[in-house]
Amino acid sequence: MWRQHQQRQQRAGGPGTGGDGSAGDSPAGDACTWGASCTPANACHEGLTSCSTGTVCVDEGTSVTDGTSCASGEVCNAGSCVAQCYVGGTFYRSGQANPGTPCQTCQPSTSTTAWTNLADGTSCTSGACCAGACTWLQSDVSNCGACGIACTAGPGPGCSSGWCDYMLASGQNTIGYIAVDATSVYWTDNAENGTVMKVPLGGGSPTTLASGQSSPSGIAVDATSVYWTDNAASGTVMKVPLGGGSPTTLASGQSNPSGIAVDATSVYWTDNAASGTVMKVPLGGGSPTTLASGQSYPWGIAVDATSVYWTDGGSGGGGTVMKVALGGGSLTTLASGSGFPYAIAVDATSVYYTGGGTIMKVPLGGGSPTTLASEQSGPNAIAVGATSVYWTDNGNPINGTIMSAPK
Numbered sequence: 001m002w003r004q005h006q007q008r009q010q011r012a013g014g015p016g017t018g019g020d021g022s023a024g025d026s027p028a029g030d031a032c033t034w035g036a037s038c039t040p041a042n043a044c045h046e047g048l049t050s051c052s053t054g055t056v057c058v059d060e061g062t063s064v065t066d067g068t069s070c071a072s073g074e075v076c077n078a079g080s081c082v083a084q085c086y087v088g089g090t091f092y093r094s095g096q097a098n099p100g101t102p103c104q105t106c107q108p109s110t111s112t113t114a115w116t117n118l119a120d121g122t123s124c125t126s127g128a129c130c131a132g133a134c135t136w137l138q139s140d141v142s143n144c145g146a147c148g149i150a151c152t153a154g155p156g157p158g159c160s161s162g163w164c165d166y167m168l169a170s171g172q173n174t175i176g177y178i179a180v181d182a183t184s185v186y187w188t189d190n191a192e193n194g195t196v197m198k199v200p201l202g203g204g205s206p207t208t209l210a211s212g213q214s215s216p217s218g219i220a221v222d223a224t225s226v227y228w229t230d231n232a233a234s235g236t237v238m239k240v241p242l243g244g245g246s247p248t249t250l251a252s253g254q255s256n257p258s259g260i261a262v263d264a265t266s267v268y269w270t271d272n273a274a275s276g277t278v279m280k281v282p283l284g285g286g287s288p289t290t291l292a293s294g295q296s297y298p299w300g301i302a303v304d305a306t307s308v309y310w311t312d313g314g315s316g317g318g319g320t321v322m323k324v325a326l327g328g329g330s331l332t333t334l335a336s337g338s339g340f341p342y343a344i345a346v347d348a349t350s351v352y353y354t355g356g357g358t359i360m361k362v363p364l365g366g367g368s369p370t371t372l373a374s375e376q377s378g379p380n381a382i383a384v385g386a387t388s389v390y391w392t393d394n395g396n397p398i399n400g401t402i403m404s405a406p407k
Contacts, residue, residue, distance in 0.1 A: 275294060
């Protein structure tokens with residue numbers, strides 16, 4: 001008789017069965033047929049009573065493993081489905097910070113099993129958040145100045161004051177001024193047996209272009225030659241081919257020639273004295289011309305298509321950055337109160353100069369100076385390329401180094 005009852009029930013497709021008589025699922029609390037499976041009322045529960053032992057599905061409340069996903073953005077916690085994160089065997093509420101770093105928080109809508117990084121650049125205890133880590137942008141070579149800016153090009157990369165810098169050459173004696181073209185960096189080494197040197201932009205072995213100089217100082221370069229001043233007793237302005245060779249004297253008998261610059265027709269230099277001058281001479285040599293006089297210890301000099309620029313040491317920290325037309329005329333002050341500005345360089349938009357442990361720039365027409373790098377030991381010469389500014393540093397503890405930073 002039991003078999004006949006079961007057959008009748010299956011033919012009828014009774015409660016808890018599919019229309020074909022097969023057993024179906026029933027939610028907890030619903031009437032069910034013997035043999036049916038039961039669906040938990042709570043996704044974080046298991047161990048329901050099936051219809052094999054009763055006629056109603058009963059949720060016994062046995063909890064599944066903590067941290068099991070139970071809904072979108074939710075996990076099981078002691079049998080309840082909650083909007084929390086379960087990381088490393090510990091529950092964290094929504095918005096709670098990672099105890100190991102302030103740059104990660106629990107965000108269940110993003111992940112219930114891992115920390116979520118705060119947006120790059122978010123302030124943190126020691127700087128800014130980058131890829132979930134709190135970093136000091138002023139010195140981190142992987143995030144120099146901003147997240148994701150890595151100092152990787154060139155030898156010996158470093159990050160100083162939020163700018164990438166690289167050591168191109170070391171072991172020099174007393175580096176004077178510096179110049180740069182499309183392939184190399186050039187400098188004067190003002191030692192007892194002074195030299196004029198160059199090194200590839202990417203670093204490498206330095207090449208000696210001229211030696212046996214008395215006191216080489218400023219340096220400039222064009223498409224064919226390297227030019228420098230020698231401020232020994234004879235006070236000369238010199239040049240040598242880019243690949244080296246016999247030096248040529250362009251001018252002599254100067255008081256204290258220092259900085260030097262060159263354009264398509266002339267060589268320009270500063271004569272550094274209490275009553276200093278700004279001078280020029282044709283590329284092939286000849287009689288010098290005075291462009292400015294009455295300067296107070298003029299130092300570095302640069303030139304563009306219209307003007308000559310130079311630094312003036314002044315006195316009592318009252319140094320200035322100056323300019324005058326190529327043919328001479330009225331002088332213009334671009335920046336003042338600049339301490340003791342020293343070397344100078346120029347591009348299509350700005351004038352760059354060193355002074356007081358900093359690398360600065362100011363618009364060609366004058367204005368408020370901008371600091372590009374600070375905390376330098378003894379910045380000396382400076383040059384500017386397509387993307388970077390280069391300078392020498394003669395101060396301790398990095399005596400005799402060549403540095404660079406984005407401009």
